[in-house]
Amino acid sequence: MVLRDCRPGSHVRLSGLIGSHPQRRRLLELGFVPGAVIQVIGRGAVGGLVVGVDDARLALDARTGGSMVVEPIA
Amino acid sequence: MAVGTRRRPAPCCPPAEAPTAWRDRTGLSARIALVGNPNVGKSTLFNALTGAQQHVGNWPGKTVHVATGTLQLPGAAAPAQLIDLPGTYSLVPRSPDEALVRDVLVDRSGSDRLDLVIVVVDAANLARNLYLLAQVLDTGIPVVAALTMLDVAVTRGLDLDARRLGELLGVPVVPVRPRARGGLPELTDAIERAVATSGRPRRALPIAPLGADIEQALGKLIDRITERSAGLQPVSPRWMALELVAADDGVAPPEAAADLMLQLRPDADRVRADLAGRLAASADGLLAGAAELADLADTARADDLDGDIATAVAERRYEWVHHIVAAVVHRPAGQRPTVSDRVDQVLTSRWLGVPIFLAVMWGVFVATTRLATPLQHGLAAVVDGPVSGSVRYLLERVHSDQSWLAGLLLDGLINGVGQLLTFVPLMVVMFALLAVLEDSGYMARGAFVADRFLRLLGLPGRAFLPLIVGFGCNVPAIAGTRILSDARHRLMTSLLVPFVTCSARLTVYVLLANVFFGAHAGTVVFGMYVLSIALVVLIGLALRHSIFRHHPREPLVLELPPYRMPTLSVVGRQTWQRTKGFLRTAGGIIVVTVTAVWLLMSIPLAGASGGFGHVDVEHSLYGGVSRVVSPVFAPAGFDDWHATGALVTGFVAKEAVISTFAQTYGAQKPGDLHQAGDLGTQLRASFDRAAGGHAVPAVLAFMVFLLAYTPCMATVAAQRAEIGGRWTAFGIGMQLTVAWVLAVVVFQVGRLLT
Structure with a gap:
């Protein structure tokens, strides 16, 4: 499952980043490291996502949301 | 686009003005830089520390705005220089602004060397802020941490132990409230103590350890770098080693290192040649070292999806960070969604996000066109009336009211100043609105909502604002490009704004359309607006595929800072600084x-x-x-x-x-x-x-x-x-x-x- 497919309100755990995302390293540095807990807060008009990682809130576009492999937290 | 959020309350500045002040150390006791994530209150702290003693301008040779000021430390004979560097998330830069931060931090040559870095840490977002602090520790410069936003942390129910944080980090941690000037004496004391000891050799600088396996491999590489660069006084070997092994995919480490070193020491030709030679000679050795390290990391993490070293380093750094956060922050059980999150569920939502964004833009447009008009008329009346009148009276008294001098003064200079002044209300309204949008946190949401549309032109979402304002007046619109954090985006937007048809052009359309098209005048005028939008899009596309074709086209990753009530002091200060900058740089041209x-x-x-x-x-x-x-x-x-x-x-x-x-x-x-x-x-x-x-x-x-x-x-x-x-x-x-x-x-x- 990728982050883009997650419902607003859900909490998921990041398994890793797939594909050659140009900001791959920056995403890691912003806290999107394997094992990080991501909270899906909202979804924008064209597939963008608002997510929480640690205490930060970040807006991601659909492509970025599609490059994050996640697993649901029970 | 690069990750970016609200710009710091920034300086505006004629590039020509910045000359030697940055590098001149004479009369300064120390050189100190402020570093931090965007939106952590860094510039507010800078303003509180330096007061009126500041100088704003472009960094020499760069289009990056930087403010410097002086800070008198209690026990020091001379004031220290304080540099407010642009906000950044990492020392691995993704924009010219961020590159400047890295360059200033790792440049250890002679007079440019920093004595101390104040890392501004957002208590409400501790983990990511400590990540940057860990990177700063790797540069080997002494660090003092200023802890801001404790009030925000408290409203979220977080309980933070600042003393324990300092112990775990190994650096002084001082809680501050820059808006209320709280904690400043304590911070100044900590700075003074750190500066006083910064020159002395010490046993070990605090670092963020990356785990036994990585540290062991890193140690070998550090030894090799130290040995190769003996006598060159390079940047911290630990930072170099990390830079080498965790270089972005596709860039061979030695080249990256050579490039880096050359970028960092552009002034030292001899050193450059020497270093390039040594690096080339040692390329194999460095590669071997890097490969060894990568192998080590790979075996250690064979089970991972991304078993590469960049991931491993980031992950280990976050492990260190989370370990510290867990020890110093106590969270209430069962956290409720914050107010900001609930507001975002509306303002960025699928259905309401775009309409709300358009309404806000419409509001800005109406305000810059309507709100400023009475003020403009008032100012024009003062210039045309009392000012011109009294000058004319004076000229009559000396019997030269028919002379060329009267013409020059009344129709030339005073008229010119009058025209300049009519722009002032426009600029004030525009800058105040920009400051409110930025300070409140909405700007980042608007940028997220509009991103998809401007992406077509290769511009970030927030470029929407100057373009909209341009329909009122192009002048504040161009000044408004300052909300864009990347100089390349500012440039492209500034080149596009003139094609946005402003209200002054409208008067000419209306006159000509009525003379020539009678009943169809309205259609013709409307057509001009359609043409204007078409021109912006087409020229934007043309620029994007010609001179700007090398711009990186990056997916959106944008921080959304928590919503806040904009404060009068921040809005006022920013409006004043930006308006002053406009008058200083644009005033002369208009009058002349x-x-x-x-x-x-x-x-x-x-x-x-x-x-x-x-x-x-x-x-x-x-x-x-x-x-x-x-x-x-x-x-x-x-x-x-x-x-x-x-x-x-x-x-x-x-x-x-x-x-x-x-x-x-x-x-x-x-x-x-x-x-x-x-x-x-x-x-x-x-x-x-x-x-x-x-x-x-x-x-x-x-x-x-x-x-x-x-x-x-x-x-x-x-x-x-x-x-x-x-x-x-x-x-x-x-x-x-x-x-x-x-x-x-x-x-x-x-x-x-x-």
């Missing part, structure tokens, strides 16, 4: 140009009746120039000196186009644009004459030219302030070319059709 036009209109051509200042426009140098330029517009159907004359004044200010028409035809300026009267008859006659009976395509061509060419001198001045003289000249060339070509096409096609 208005005076120059007056001069041209006053100088009689040879053989004309009437002396200096007493000649009619047709026989002035101005009329002469217009006649000389005029044939250029023959292919566009308006080879007529009245039309050209109006375009020449229109270059100075579009507001002056109609009055120039009136002046050159010797007609009354119409009080109502819909009833042009005598002026209308004369306009029809002269367009008919110039276009050989094809007045309609000719006037359309004229309007299209008016839309696309340089909006006014004030825009030129604003552009010069934002993007420099060379790009401004490029922009003018592009506007004139596009305008002329379009006008010719409109006339030639129109002539065939009518």
Whole structure:
């Protein structure tokens, strides 16, 4: 499952980043490291996502949301 | 786009102004930089620490705004220099602003060396802020951490132990409340103690350990770097080693390191040659070291999806960070969604996000056009009334009210200053709105919502704002490009704004459309707006695929800072600084140009009746120039000196186009644009004459030219302030070319059709 497919309100755990995302390293540095807990807060008009990682809130576009492999937290 | 959020309350500044102050250490006891994530209150802290003692400007050789100031430490003989570096998430840069932060931090050469870094840490977002702090520790510069936003953390129910945080980090941690000046004496003390000991050798600097396996491999690489770079005083070997092994995919480490070193030490030619040689010689060794380390990391993490070293380093650093956060932050059980999250569920939502964004943009547009108007009229009345009146009275007293001096003062200088002043309310309103949008946190949401649309032009979402404001006036719009954190985006937006048709151009459209198109005037004016938008999109696409084709096109990753009530002090300070900057850099150009036009209109051509200042426009140098330029517009159907004359004044200010028409035809300026009267008859006659009976395509061509060419001198001045003289000249060339070509096409096609 990728982050883009997650419902607003859900909490998921990041398994890793797939594909050659140009900001791959920056995403890691912003806290999107394997094992990080991501909270899906909202979804924008064209597939963008608002997510929480640690205490930060970040807006991601659909492509970025599609490059994050996640697993649901029970 | 690079990750970016609200810009720091920033400085505006003529590039020329920044000269030696940055590098000159004479009379300074220490050199200290403020580093932190965006939106952590870094600039507020800087302002609180330095007070009025600051200097804002571009960093030498860069288009990055940086503020410096001085800070008097209690026990020091001389003040210390404090540098407010741009906000950054990492020392691995993704934009010129971020690159500057890295360069300043790792440049250890002579006088540029920093003695101390104050890392500003957001208590409400501790983990990511500590990540940056860990990187700063790796550079080997002494660190003091200033802990901000504790109040925000408290409202979220977080309980943070600052003393314990300091113990775990190994650096002094001082809680501060810069807006209330809280904690500043303690911070100054900590800075003083750290500066006093910063020169002394110490046993070990605090670092963020990356785990036994990585550290062991890293140690070998550090030894190798230390050995190879002996005597060169390079940046911290640990930082170099990490930079080497965790270089971005596709970049071979030795090249990356060589590039890096060359970038960092551009001033030292000898060192450069020496270093490049040594690096080349040791490339294999370094590669082997890096490979060894990568192997180690790989085996350690074979089970991972991304078993590469960059991931491993980031992950281990976050492990360290989370370990510390867990030890110092106590969270309430069962956290509820924050207010910001609930607001975001509306403001960025699928259905409401776009309408709300458009409404906010509409509000900004209305405010910059309507709110400023009465103020503008008031200022103009003061200049035209009491100011001009008293100068005229004084001149009468000395019996020189008919002289050239009277003309120069009244019609030249005072008129010019008056025009400049009418922009001030516009700028103030614009800058205040920008500050409110940024300080409240909405700007980042708007950027997220609009991102998809501007992405087509290669611009980030927040470029929407200057473009919208441009429909009111291009001048504040160009100044408003400062909300873009990347200089390349500022440049491109500044080049596009002049094609946004402003309200001053509207008055000319309305007059001409009513004279020539009668009942269809509204449609024609609407058509001009459609054309304007089409031009912005097409020229944007053209620029994106030509001079800006090398710009990285990056997916959106944007921080959304928590919503906050904008404070008067932040908004006021930012508005004042930016308005001051506009007046300083744009003021001169506007006054000089208005005076120059007056001069041209006053100088009689040879053989004309009437002396200096007493000649009619047709026989002035101005009329002469217009006649000389005029044939250029023959292919566009308006080879007529009245039309050209109006375009020449229109270059100075579009507001002056109609009055120039009136002046050159010797007609009354119409009080109502819909009833042009005598002026209308004369306009029809002269367009008919110039276009050989094809007045309609000719006037359309004229309007299209008016839309696309340089909006006014004030825009030129604003552009010069934002993007420099060379790009401004490029922009003018592009506007004139596009305008002329379009006008010719409109006339030639129109002539065939009518």
